Amino acid sequence: MNATKKLVEIGNIVSNTELSADVSALVLECPQVVAEAKPGQFVMIKNEMGSTYLRRPFGVADVDKENGLLLLVYRKAGKGTQELALLEEGSPISVEGPLGKGFSFKEAGxxxxxxxxxxxxxxxxxxxxxxxxxxxxxxxxxxxxxxxxxxxxxxxxxxxxxxxxxxxxxxxxxxxxxxxxxxxxxxxxxxxxxxxxxxxxxxxxxxxxxxxxxxxxxxxxxLEKRMACGIGVCLGCTFAGKSGKRWKVCADGPVFDGVEVFG
Ligand SMILES: Cc1cc2nc3c(=O)[nH]c(=O)nc-3n(C[C@H](O)[C@H](O)[C@H](O)COP(=O)(O)OP(=O)(O)OC[C@H]3O[C@@H](n4cnc5c(N)ncnc54)[C@H](O)[C@@H]3O)c2cc1C
Missing domain, CATH: 3.40.50.80 (Nucleotide-binding domain of ferredoxin-NADP reductase (FNR) module)
Structure with missing residues (x-):
């Protein structure tokens, strides 16, 4: 299991580009978070100039480790993401993460x-x-x-x-x-x-x-569940697996074995 290493870093927006009517790509400079990020993990972000109080979770879409850049791709779903879409280059975003357990990798096949x-x-x-x-x-x-x-x-x-x-x-x-x-x-x-x-x-x-x-x-x-804290404290994102065990999507996932969730 990937250990959750929690960092909070103020990142700067490098670009915030519309890809379609409701989807945008956000590139953030946040080298400490990027250095630790693994595929399938997520970050909780807060627009320092926005009106929403709780952080919002987004999957790590890609990283450029050499330049400390993090890519997030987001759909404008509600107030937080609509406000995010208005931000320009240089705006500060607080980035917490990388969080959770990502995908596992095997050499064979x-x-x-x-x-x-x-x-x-x-x-x-x-x-x-x-x-x-x-x-x-x-x-x-x-x-x-x-x-x-x-x-x-x-x-x-x-x-x-x-x-x-x-x-x-x-x-x-x-x-x-x-x-x-x-x-x-x-x-x-x-x-x-x-x-x-x-x-x-x-x-x-x-x-x-x-x-x-x-x-x-x-x-x-x-898995994607609404979550408030992202670090396993508020228990807002728990579910019962097929084994009977209760899992927290934020801390035990978001990646799970398909057998445990849907088997
Ligand atoms: C681990 C994780 C990774 C995620 N990765 C991405 C990503 O890479 N790109 C992306 O666009 N979105 C992602 N999401 C969903 C994203 O967090 C929500 O769309 C976002 O928080 C909405 O914030 P808002 O303030 O714009 O909308 P709100 O006003 O909070 O909500 C607007 C609408 O979006 C729905 N919504 C809010 N949060 C979630 C959620 N967690 N899951 C499903 N529906 C939600 C609400 O039910 C409501 O209908 C992820 C969610 C999780 C839990």
Missing amino acids: RTLLIGGGVGIAPIIYTARHLSEEITGPKPVILFGVRNHKELFWSDFVEDFAEKLIYTTDDGSYGRKGFAIDAIPDILAKYPDIRHIKVCGPTIMMKGIAELAIKQGIECEVS
């Missing part, structure tokens, strides 16, 4: 990385890590998005993928349907896939975890 919607964010750093740090074949990456206006994700992961596949809800690009519909063909084409890692809506992760369990493929899922 290929990994299928799957992201749905803004759940694609943590897949970027995970793909970089698999491609640059782990010996073995490059990952196959599958993204489920609403339509062709959400293909901006390609720029972040293209270099790390053996193959990048999209499904769109409306069929405007790639295969029409949900990400899970594309998996049988992918497993047939890449029989060396031994691991699946997925982050997206609960219903998507449930279906994929069940499919992986049937096929005997190890599957990790990254």
Whole structure:
């Protein structure tokens, strides 16, 4: 298990760029947090100039360790993220993290990385890590998005993928349907896939975890629950696993074995 090492650092916004009508990419300079960040972990951020009191959790989308840069990709969901979208270069953001337990990595076999919607964010750093740090074949990456206006994700992961596949809800690009519909063909084409890692809506992760369990493929899922503290104190994000154990998404996860959550 990755130890949670908690730091709070005031980061500066390097860029805050709109990727689509409701999704933006935020690059923050926060070298101490970046130095410790592992794929699948998250940070709790507070806009020092904003009106929301509680920090908001965001997955570590990518890091540039050399330059101390952290990438977050966020969807404008409510007040906090709408205020975040208005911030310009140089604005201060308090960053707490890296928090939680991220994905685990094994050298043997290929990994299928799957992201749905803004759940694609943590897949970027995970793909970089698999491609640059782990010996073995490059990952196959599958993204489920609403339509062709959400293909901006390609720029972040293209270099790390053996193959990048999209499904769109409306069929405007790639295969029409949900990400899970594309998996049988992918497993047939890449029989060396031994691991699946997925982050997206609960219903998507449930279906994929069940499919992986049937096929005997190890599957990790990254859960998203509303959380207030992010460090295992407020117990706002707990759930009962299939083993009967109660888990805290923030401190024991957000990444869990798919068998424990959906098995
Ligand atoms: C571990 C973790 C990682 C996350 N990573 C990302 C990420 O990389 N990119 C991203 O865009 N979002 C991510 N989220 C969700 C993000 O934290 C919320 O969208 C954000 O806190 C909303 O803040 P707000 O003030 O804009 O909205 P609020 O006014 O607080 O809420 C607006 C709407 O968003 C919903 N919402 C708020 N928090 C969550 C949540 N935790 N999960 C689901 N729905 C929520 C509310 O129910 C409400 O409908 C993550 C959440 C968790 C727990």
